[in-house]
Amino acid sequence: MPLPRIFGRGKTDAPPTSQDDDRSSAESDAAEREADLETEPETAAHTTWRERAERIIPTGASTGSKRAASLYGDADADLPTHFASARGAVLTDTDGTEYLDCTMALGAVALGYREPRVTEAVVQAATQGNVSALSSWREVELAERLHAIIPCAERVLFMKTGAEAAAAAVRLARTYTAREQVIACGYFGWHDWCSDSAGVPASVRRTVDWVPFDEIGALDLAAAAAASSLAAIVLEPVIEHLPSVEWLQRAREICDAVGAALIFDELKTGFRVAPGGYQDVCGVTPDLAVFGKALANGYPLAAVVGRDALMSVASETWISSTLASESTALAAALAVLDWHEEADICATLAETGREMRAAVDRAIAASGVGGVSTEGIDQMWLMRWRDPALESFFVAEAARNGVLFKRGAYNFAAIAHDESALRDIEAAASAALVAVREHS
Numbered sequence: 001m002p003l004p005r006i007f008g009r010g011k012t013d014a015p016p017t018s019q020d021d022d023r024s025s026a027e028s029d030a031a032e033r034e035a036d037l038e039t040e041p042e043t044a045a046h047t048t049w050r051e052r053a054e055r056i057i058p059t060g061a062s063t064g065s066k067r068a069a070s071l072y073g074d075a076d077a078d079l080p081t082h083f084a085s086a087r088g089a090v091l092t093d094t095d096g097t098e099y100l101d102c103t104m105a106l107g108a109v110a111l112g113y114r115e116p117r118v119t120e121a122v123v124q125a126a127t128q129g130n131v132s133a134l135s136s137w138r139e140v141e142l143a144e145r146l147h148a149i150i151p152c153a154e155r156v157l158f159m160k161t162g163a164e165a166a167a168a169a170v171r172l173a174r175t176y177t178a179r180e181q182v183i184a185c186g187y188f189g190w191h192d193w194c195s196d197s198a199g200v201p202a203s204v205r206r207t208v209d210w211v212p213f214d215e216i217g218a219l220d221l222a223a224a225a226a227a228s229s230l231a232a233i234v235l236e237p238v239i240e241h242l243p244s245v246e247w248l249q250r251a252r253e254i255c256d257a258v259g260a261a262l263i264f265d266e267l268k269t270g271f272r273v274a275p276g277g278y279q280d281v282c283g284v285t286p287d288l289a290v291f292g293k294a295l296a297n298g299y300p301l302a303a304v305v306g307r308d309a310l311m312s313v314a315s316e317t318w319i320s321s322t323l324a325s326e327s328t329a330l331a332a333a334l335a336v337l338d339w340h341e342e343a344d345i346c347a348t349l350a351e352t353g354r355e356m357r358a359a360v361d362r363a364i365a366a367s368g369v370g371g372v373s374t375e376g377i378d379q380m381w382l383m384r385w386r387d388p389a390l391e392s393f394f395v396a397e398a399a400r401n402g403v404l405f406k407r408g409a410y411n412f413a414a415i416a417h418d419e420s421a422l423r424d425i426e427a428a429a430s431a432a433l434v435a436v437r438e439h440s
């Protein structure tokens, strides 16, 4: 799959690779299909996998958004929960049925599943020995390349997950300032410092003051309350909408005035809105930032980056993980960066997302169904339904028509969403909306 969406569209055409040779492409396709067959799970109805998962995995799925109830809501239907293989923007479930995926693994994948160059890099890293007593050279290489791309990245530290990276950034800010209080806006994963869930000590919860997105007044009030105990303001710079630049500037001013750290969580915006994240677009540079998801196109990698002074206190606290520098995810990220150097991946994601939304908007208009619209930014957009029950009904119907939309959260554009994918998206959305109209 040589990323057809960017041929002729990016800064430069995609480079000639062995995949461009028809013969070798056909051969590698055949080899991949053979590999799929060898590793396919025993054929079973979706419900069997769902039932087995629900018996052994306490929540049914280790990733919250992949639980059956998260995928389909109350839709009590025989809908897929487990996949056998994925390629481009298409996954094949355990029953052998193909689905076009608009969710792209919660935005972890922006090129496409099983992108050949990424896969080749990962396989090469694995066959060379994934880990050893020593660090991989790829850790240094990738850190240097991120330093050249991300405005605030004077230093770089790798983790495996977004939640870990966000927790590490907050730990660095607290260590640097010797303060505890944090002002936050966004989603940062499941760790204690940012969670309101059962099991989190009340004393930890009290250290975070949550503020609404893009409201300067609320930010000012929270800053006044924290006063000189403020360690950090942690923001997701884009939540459904682009923020006003004044909001981000105000956060910067507050941090500068009281000596706190400004942290941007660029898990979703990094290598999607721009390679260097939203900080490269808005012109407000944070002290620390975290990246992940599209950075390694589906392999587990996150990065904490930031100003030298703040990053350096990593040696005064303890932030470490056994597999933080394993080679496969680093190799995947290096291959992703190669793509970004050779083609304007982010511009293509924006254009593709615009076309995905337009396809769904046309389907909504043609159906006459009310109470639903598309929102968000083009690279990560969502369907907003007034009635959650109708949303679940829609998502289930669309799945029955071969397209997986995200319920209650973002759909992510990928380079692999080509013209035929766009047609499938419009057709499935139309069919599902007609079913909604007849149902309601």
Ligand SMILES: Cc1ncc(COP(=O)(O)O)c(C=O)c1O
Binding pocket: 106, 160, 161, 162, 163, 164, 166, 186, 187, 188, 189, 190, 236, 265, 266, 267, 268, 292
């Ligand atoms: C902005 C942001 N930060 C942090 C996280 C947590 O990342 P992970 O699920 O990899 O721990 C997410 C996950 O969706 C996210 O979107």
